[in-house]
Amino acid sequence: MFHKTAVSFKVNGEVCDLEIDNRTSLLDALREHLHLTGTKKGCDHGQCGACTVIVEGRRINACLTLAVMHGGDEILTIEGLGQPGHLHPMQQAFIDCDAFQCGYCTPGQICSSVAVLEEIKANVPSHVTQDLTEQTAVTAAEIRERMSGNICRCGAYSNIIDAVMEVAGAPL
Amino acid sequence: MRAFTYERASSVEAAVGTAASNPHAKFIAGGTNLLDLMKLEIETPTHLIDVNGLGLDGIEETADGGLRIGALVRNTDLAANDRVRRDYGLLSRALVSGASGQLRNKATTAGNLLQRTRCPYFYDPMQPCNKRNPGSGCSAIGGFSRQHGVIGTSDACIATHPSDMAIALSALEATVETVKGDGARRSIPIGDFHRLPGDSPHIETVLEHGEFITAVLLPPPLGGKHIYRKVRDRASYAFALVSVGVVIQPDGSGRFAVGGVAHKPWRVETAEAELHKGAKAAVAVAFSDSRPTDQNRYKLDLVERTLAAVIEDARG
Numbered sequence: 001m002f003h004k005t006a007v008s009f010k011v012n013g014e015v016c017d018l019e020i021d022n023r024t025s026l027l028d029a030l031r032e033h034l035h036l037t038g039t040k041k042g043c044d045h046g047q048c049g050a051c052t053v054i055v056e057g058r059r060i061n062a063c064l065t066l067a068v069m070h071g072g073d074e075i076l077t078i079e080g081l082g083q084p085g086h087l088h089p090m091q092q093a094f095i096d097c098d099a100f101q102c103g104y105c106t107p108g109q110i111c112s113s114v115a116v117l118e119e120i121k122a123n124v125p126s127h128v129t130q131d132l133t134e135q136t137a138v139t140a141a142e143i144r145e146r147m148s149g150n151i152c153r154c155g156a157y158s159n160i161i162d163a164v165m166e167v168a169g170a171p172l
Numbered sequence: 173m174r175a176f177t178y179e180r181a182s183s184v185e186a187a188v189g190t191a192a193s194n195p196h197a198k199f200i201a202g203g204t205n206l207l208d209l210m211k212l213e214i215e216t217p218t219h220l221i222d223v224n225g226l227g228l229d230g231i232e233e234t235a236d237g238g239l240r241i242g243a244l245v246r247n248t249d250l251a252a253n254d255r256v257r258r259d260y261g262l263l264s265r266a267l268v269s270g271a272s273g274q275l276r277n278k279a280t281t282a283g284n285l286l287q288r289t290r291c292p293y294f295y296d297p298m299q300p301c302n303k304r305n306p307g308s309g310c311s312a313i314g315g316f317s318r319q320h321g322v323i324g325t326s327d328a329c330i331a332t333h334p335s336d337m338a339i340a341l342s343a344l345e346a347t348v349e350t351v352k353g354d355g356a357r358r359s360i361p362i363g364d365f366h367r368l369p370g371d372s373p374h375i376e377t378v379l380e381h382g383e384f385i386t387a388v389l390l391p392p393p394l395g396g397k398h399i400y401r402k403v404r405d406r407a408s409y410a411f412a413l414v415s416v417g418v419v420i421q422p423d424g425s426g427r428f429a430v431g432g433v434a435h436k437p438w439r440v441e442t443a444e445a446e447l448h449k450g451a452k453a454a455v456a457v458a459f460s461d462s463r464p465t466d467q468n469r470y471k472l473d474l475v476e477r478t479l480a481a482v483i484e485d486a487r488g
Contacts, residue, residue, distance in 0.1 A: 119248075
């Protein structure tokens with residue numbers, strides 16, 4: 001019986017070839033095999049959002065998907081978004097707005113935020129979108145609703161919204 | 173998580189063929205519910221068939237003016253589709269009221285229908301549960317049952333089906349298209365797709381082992397006002413205590429389906445004939461056989477009030 005599978009995907013632009021136990025989540029592959037520990041393990045059940053990464057341009061919970069299911073995919077983690085000295089605007093805005101306390105949920109919050117702005121641009125509706133037939137706008141209510149899959153136990157929510165609104169160039 | 177072998181399916185035929193020959197094989201698409209349950213060893217497949225590479229991710233107009241939604245269309249894409257937003261607003265609204273943005277990006281149309289209950293006793297391997305371990309008993313009956321079913325329940329199980337999408341599909345009279353291991357195809361009306369628990373709550377749908385959902389079909393648009401109202405403990409990212417999906421026509425007639433109350437989307441056509449008389453009359457018929465627990469009796473009032481609010485919205 002073969003309980004391992006070979007898989008190749010790109011993480012932050014670099015090709016990664018792995019042969020791993022089929023049970024390995026994408027989250028564990030990133031952290032334990034590729035040593036990219038910026039992506040955090042919180043609940044490991046898709047409830048907290050700490051493991052949010054961007055796969056093929058979309059944010060997902062890395063804990064609820066198998067690494068072997070991502071052959072050929074482009075995966076973007078917090079390390080790939082920006083590094084000290086050349087931060088992504090969202091990373092800088094989180095610092096400027098004091099949008100974290102302990103910081104554990106922050107990589108997931110930032111990856112999620114970056115993808116949320118793309119989702120609004122692509123006119124994906126949300127639960128609070130008033131008119132389904134019009135272009136969705138960046139509002140605090142939209143950000144709050146779309147970020148509900150990212151929990152912050154320190155309660156930095158209002159500053160997180162400020163940071164996302166700042167990057168979007170939207171008035172608070 | 174138990175060990176399993178893994179393959180990427182090359183075609184629908186190959187996928188159903190493999191599944192039919194292995195009673196412990198499962199298909200995996202988005203995987204957001206299946207992997208969660210595998211971590212808890214509530215689901216223990218020994219072989220996973222990854223169907224993500226099969227296409228089946230298009231939304232096409234049908235000859236009669238309806239829509240054919242591929243089984244692998246992600247919840248995000250279905251909610252954002254222009255035709256769905258314009259003609260089946262109820263479906264878009266139901267989809268975006270469920271889960272989180274991250275989960276909707278992964279979750280598929282077929283997988284959403286096949287997700288399992290979020291009954292906390294089902295999720296706790298230390299507790300008896302007839303759905304997880306047939307014959308072990310139901311911990312919710314006589315336990316904490318505030319979130320549980322009020323109608324169509326049995327002495328074996330009072331769990332609810334958690335899907336918001338399925339409530340919309342129920343009111344819209346969707347059809348589920350499948351293919352079996354022997355290649356036979358069938359179309360299952362959404363109202364017949366999920367089962368009531370009876371004495372076998374571990375069997376949740378009419379699908380046979382290895383039967384594969386290829387698409388969900390929507391009939392031509394109904395027009396009318398489309399509203400999905402979900403009542404929950406948090407404003408976002410929570411399952412429904414109750415939810416009501418309606419399509420209401422200018423003359424006050426219409427359709428409604430209720431979520432969070434039963435083992436399947438709860439739609440009673442004879443109750444819809446009462447809609448023009450108001451929520452009280454319609455709910456009285458739809459829930460005439462209800463058997464709530466002391467802890468979830470409130471759901472009957474909540475359904476009536478939610479339906480009344482929705483009817484009011486539809487007039488506005």
